[in-house]
Amino acid sequence: MTNELIAALYVVPTPLGNLGDLTRRAEEVLRSVPWVAAEDTRHSGPLLKQLGAQARTLPAHQHNEHEAAARIVEKLQAGEAVALISDAGTPGISDPGARIVAAVRAAGCQVVPLPGACAATTALSGSGLTDEHFLFYGFLPSKGGQRRQALEALRELPYALVFYEAPHRVLETVDDMAKVFGERTLVIARELTKLFETVHSLPLAAALDWLKEDSNRQRGEFVLMLSGAPSDADDGEGERVLKLLLDEGISVKQAAKLAAAITGAAKNALYERALALKS
Numbered sequence: 462m463t464n465e466l467i468a469a470l471y472v473v474p475t476p477l478g479n480l481g482d483l484t485r486r487a488e489e490v491l492r493s494v495p496w497v498a499a500e501d502t503r504h505s506g507p508l509l510k511q512l513g514a515q516a517r518t519l520p521a522h523q524h525n526e527h528e529a530a531a532r533i534v535e536k537l538q539a540g541e542a543v544a545l546i547s548d549a550g551t552p553g554i555s556d557p558g559a560r561i562v563a564a565v566r567a568a569g570c571q572v573v574p575l576p577g578a579c580a581a582t583t584a585l586s587g588s589g590l591t592d593e594h595f596l597f598y599g600f601l602p603s604k605g606g607q608r609r610q611a612l613e614a615l616r617e618l619p620y621a622l623v624f625y626e627a628p629h630r631v632l633e634t635v636d637d638m639a640k641v642f643g644e645r646t647l648v649i650a651r652e653l654t655k656l657f658e659t660v661h662s663l664p665l666a667a668a669l670d671w672l673k674e675d676s677n678r679q680r681g682e683f684v685l686m687l688s689g690a691p692s693d694a695d696d697g698e699g700e701r702v703l704k705l706l707l708d709e710g711i712s713v714k715q716a717a718k719l720a721a722a723i724t725g726a727a728k729n730a731l732y733e734r735a736l737a738l739k740s
Contacts (some may be wrong), residue, residue, distance in 0.1 A: 466493050466542045467573075470533060472558065473552040474577025475508065478655035482578050488512055490544050490575065496536055498529060500547040500557050516660045521545065523557045530564035537570040551579045555599035577687050581623050583699065584650035584684035587660050592621035592689045592725060600625050601634060612641040619689045624680045626683040638687065642732050644729070646688040646722045652681035662722070691727045699726030703735055713739055 463715055471490045476482040491497065491514045498521035499505035509516065533543050545552050545561060552558030562572055581597050598615070601624055602608045613662035626634050638647065647665040649672070652658050659678070662673055665687065672678050702723050706716035713735040721728035 466490070468537050468540045468542055469571035469573045470537060470562065471542065472545045472552050472572065474545050474575060474576040474669055475546050475549055477549050477578050477580055477583065477653050480508075480511070481627075483652055484575065487575055487577055491516065491546075494542045494544045496533075496541060496543040498533055498545045498561070504544060512546075516544070517708050519543075521557060526557055526560040527564075530561045532566060532644065533561060533633070534565060534568045534570060534670055537565065537569070547559060549578070549580075554579055554581065554597075578654075580625065580650075580653055580682070580684050583653050584648070584660065585621070585623060585686060587650070588621075588648040588686045589662055590621045590646065590648060590686055591723060592619070593624055594619075594689075595621040597623045597684075598637065600627075603630060605633065605637065606647060609637050609641060610636055613721065616641055617690050619691075621689050622687040624685040624687075626685055628680050630684065631679055631683050631685075632669065634685065635665075635672060639665050639669060642687060644721070644727065646725075649678075650684040650686070651678070653684070655659040655677050655681070657681065664718070664722075688722075688725050691725050699724045699731055700734055703731050704738065707735060707738060 473487045473490055491509060491512055494516050496511060496519060497505065497514070497516040500522050502518040502520055505518065519529060519532055535722060545558055547556035547558060550556060559695055562653035565572055585595060593661065596618060601611055611666050635647070642665060645665040646662060647668045648660065648662045649668065650660045659673070699720055703720040705731045706719055711719070713732065717728055717735050720726065720731050
């Protein structure tokens, strides 16, 4: 494939954990390019060595993106191809890379993005959230006041909300979510594609206690997915699901809880409706 590569910046997703998730095309690009711009060259070295890649590496992290971009543009204008990778997942998605891509485009050079691993979409596909739309937020502010302010701004949005969070802040963040959002469904995904992968769905109000029950649940990199704000206009879906559950002999309380989790409708309203239907 070496002769097929044009002088372009190839944005290459790398595995979240499982090396089997590296695409064949990504392997071919990393083996073929003369340069790889990496978030941490020490971290990426073993991957490149395992692939048999002979590329030289350039550091390209959040603290040197302007300098890295200038070096990459220089290589591209000299007719050389460059691959851009982050430590895991897709560069530029809550990872360094966006400024480099912008600088390369501004210089008139070509950018070739490759599809591949992304923690947000991987987690969301296994979440079971039924919202028609989602908003990817990424990392919330680390300071409590700023974090709560950011959450308040999202409270009325009728979309599933997708966040990244670090293990040392996950308890504080989930606690703030519960205080701001109230009755929602939270899906917690951690250690995706790795040995201790967990994807767990539960009411937001119960999430903090669930995390505290086992310290192992607080380890790893997190994707937190929250169901969207329930619509004020009832389209009948909540009641339809509620009736089906009640017909199966499920208790009023459990039927209301499940129907709310499935449809995003307000649990209290469904509970009152279930009582009316049963009587």
